[in-house]
Amino acid sequence: QASLPQGYSIRPLGAQDYDRGHLQVLGVLTDVGHHTHQDWLNQFYYMKKRNDTYFSLVIVDHASDRVVAVGTLLVERKFVHCNGKVGHIEDIAVSGDQQGKxxxxxxxxxxxxxxxxxxxxxxILDCALKNVPFYEKCGFTQKEMQMAWYV
Ligand code: ACO
Incomplete structure (x- = not known):
């Protein structure tokens, strides 16, 4: 794996990252809602307890000590493929002023x-058509079709 630009590091999401702008970066992707700090911590600790299932990473810019990119891998256990596991990439976002690096x-x-x-x-992952070229650069290929049902 090639390295990050100088002055950035990648690591697991930490309990202090609420204050480093974790939700603001996710806001680049979609409406994040109106969390209290405690709401965020409740979700963080729920996922931390299940750390063989949820892998959330952040990229931090050292100069500003801010989160500038986020992403999660969710590991699904299956019966097929002899109790196989499938990774689902979710909620990828890079803050607007840091894209293209x-x-x-x-x-x-x-x-x-x-x-x-x-x-x-x-x-596997689902993405907007406009992001297909990005994921192709990451080694993904298009398969099948996404379907959604909203409650
Ligand atoms: N169209 C074509 N090429 C692209 C695009 C695009 N939309 N985005 C990136 N690329 C290319 C880059 O030019 C680069 O190519 P190169 O290696 O030839 O120079 C390569 O892909 C890697 O680009 P990065 O610099 O790593 O891209 P960036 O850091 O800007 O991150 C991302 C891309 C995540 C799509 C970012 O633009 C973003 O946060 N967008 C808004 C939120 C979003 O749409 N997230 C993805 C949701 S899908 C999901 O979560 C599973």
């Missing part, structure tokens, strides 16, 4: 590595 690419590479290390036989 390969931070998204490095985030995906790190999540692919975690998936492989944790025994996933494939890693």
């Amino acid at each position: 390969k931070l998204g690419l490095r985030m995906i590479e790190a999540l692919q590595y975690i998936g492989a290390q944790n025994g996933c036989y494939k890693v």
Whole structure:
């Protein structure tokens, strides 16, 4: 895996990252809602307890001590493929002023590595058509069709 630009590091999401702007970066992707700090911590600790299932990473800019990119791998256990595991990449976002520096690419590479290390036989994701070229650069190929049902 190639390295990040100088002055950035990638690591697991931490309990202090609420204050480093974790939700603001996710806001690049979609409406994040109106969390209290405690709401955020409740979700953080729920996922931390299940740390063989949820792998959330952040890229931090050292100069500002802010989160600038986020991403999650969810590991699904299955009966098929002899109790196989499938990795699902979710909620990838890079803050607007930091896009185009390969931070998204490095985030995906790190999540692919975690998936492989944790025994996933494939890693899949859903994305908008406009992001297909980005994911192709990350080694993904188009398969089938996404369907959705909203409650
Ligand atoms: N169209 C074509 N090429 C692209 C695009 C695009 N939309 N985005 C990136 N690329 C290319 C880059 O030019 C680069 O190519 P190169 O290696 O030839 O120079 C390569 O993909 C890697 O690009 P990065 O610099 O790593 O991309 P960036 O850090 O800007 O992250 C991302 C890309 C995550 C899509 C970012 O633009 C973003 O946060 N967008 C808004 C939120 C979003 O749409 N997230 C993805 C949701 S899908 C999901 O979560 C599963």
